[in-house]
Amino acid sequence: MWKLIFETEKIHQAEIVRSRLEEEGISAVVIDKRDSMYLFGTCKVMVREEDMDLAKTIIKNEIDF
Secondary structure, eight states: OEEEEEEESOHHHHHHHHHHHHHTTOOEEEEEOSOTTTOOSOEEEEEEGGGHHHHHHHHHHHOOO
8 A cells, every 4th residue: 555755845856755765665656736737736755555664764864855
């Protein structure tokens, strides 16, 4: 099952998180829930439930926006 690990209004931040997690061998996907015309809403980064703890640690310790 996939779980939400990170949420932002900025697609580039979501892609940075996804990329960093994948560098560590964690499967991650970005779901862009922003409105295509007005670009409000959020982008969500999802990981598998079994990767949640490691993903949280990586985001907390290595990613700073």
